[in-house]
Amino acid sequence: NAGVTQTPKFQVLKTGQSMTLQCAQDMNHNSMYWYRQDPGMGLRLIYYSASEGTTDKGEVPNGYNVSRLNKREFSLRLESAAPSQTSVYFCASRSTPDQPQHFGDGTRLSIL
Amino acid sequence: QKEVEQDPGPLSVPEGAIVSLNCTYSNSAFQYFMWYRQYSRKGPELLMYTYSSGNKEDGRFTAQVDKSSKYISLFIRDSQPSDSATYLCAMFKAAGNKLTFGGGTRVLVKP
Numbered sequence: 001n002a003g004v005t006q007t008p009k010f011q012v013l014k015t016g017q018s019m020t021l022q023c024a025q026d027m028n029h030n031s032m033y034w035y036r037q038d039p040g041m042g043l044r045l046i047y048y049s050a051s052e053g054t055t056d057k058g059e060v061p062n063g064y065n066v067s068r069l070n071k072r073e074f075s076l077r078l079e080s081a082a083p084s085q086t087s088v089y090f091c092a093s094r095s096t097p098d099q100p101q102h103f104g105d106g107t108r109l110s111i112l
Numbered sequence: 113q114k115e116v117e118q119d120p121g122p123l124s125v126p127e128g129a130i131v132s133l134n135c136t137y138s139n140s141a142f143q144y145f146m147w148y149r150q151y152s153r154k155g156p157e158l159l160m161y162t163y164s165s166g167n168k169e170d171g172r173f174t175a176q177v178d179k180s181s182k183y184i185s186l187f188i189r190d191s192q193p194s195d196s197a198t199y200l201c202a203m204f205k206a207a208g209n210k211l212t213f214g215g216g217t218r219v220l221v222k223p
Contacts, residue, residue, distance in 0.1 A: 004155075031209065043156075043200070043213045050209055058210065090155050097207045098163075100146045103155035 002026050004104035006091050012110045013081045021076040021107050023091030031094050032074035033101060034058075034066060036087040043090065049074055081111045115139050118201055118214030127223050131188040135201035135214045138182065142203040142212070145177050147186045150198045150216070159199075160186065191221045 007022045025032065034046040035058075045058030049068040063085060065077045074093075078085055088108050092101040118135045125131055133147075144163055148156035160175040162168045162184075168175045176185040184203075188195055201214040 033209075033211075040215075042215045043211070045210055048209050056209070092211075097209075098144065100144070100158050100161045100202075101211055102158060103148075105155040106153075108153075 004091055004093055004102055006089075006104040006107050008107060009105070010108045012112065013078075014112055015081060015083060017081050017111075019078045019081060019109070021078075021089055021091075021109075022073070023075065023104060024073045025091075025093040025102075026072065027093060027095065027102065028071070029093035029095045029102075030071070031097075031101075032068065033092040033094075034064075034074070034076045035090045035092065036060065036085075037090060037106070038087050046076065046089075078109075083111050085109065086111045113138065114215075115212050116201065116203065116214045119217055120215055122218040122220055124220045124222060125191055127191060127193060127221055129191050129221075131191045131195065131219055131221070132185065133187075133199050133201075133217050133219070134183060134185040136183050137203060137212075139205075139212075140179075140182065141205045143206045144204050145175070145184050146202045146211075147173075147175055147184075148200040148202060150200060152197075156200055156202075188219075193221050193223050195219060196221050 004025045033048040035043045047066040092103045094101045147160040150156045165179045172189045174187040198216040200216045
């Protein structure tokens, strides 16, 4: 029972490089989410997809794009990475609006 | 002022003690409440999920919600060193997509 799987687990980028973080869930959930977690700032929502075919901005969307590839997969793209995007990124999913979200183990991203 | 307040700790207790964690919130629109456990270098793991005011028990864990006071609690009985982690409270509104998290409380259970 994999749940929510994120790849890669670690990545180091140089400023200006691009990168796509991958997320896949095997729970047949409708909604998927991308968060970043920073010390002192907690978990903040970047983008979400309430259902296949839709995406919406969260609290901190600037500098990111997302794609809901199909029901299982939701990717996060950094087009031109900046040091301020150094963070731990978590993907989450849930089945219906009255259910809790389930998280993956994160991607640790460092931008030099 | 943050929507959800949670003492960051650290909270250090001896093995076997009861761990008591709590969060206060300001928005009465929050309807669903969760507690997550996060180990170092891991993602948040759902521990407890409640909707109504009152108590919910699952093994050594008890979650309490008091909507009138805007206060939620998590109790861990017979704490073990393996309970050492950061505990995050989270909540969301009915039909809402945004989870609002507390900042997390770091707990250390000493053998």
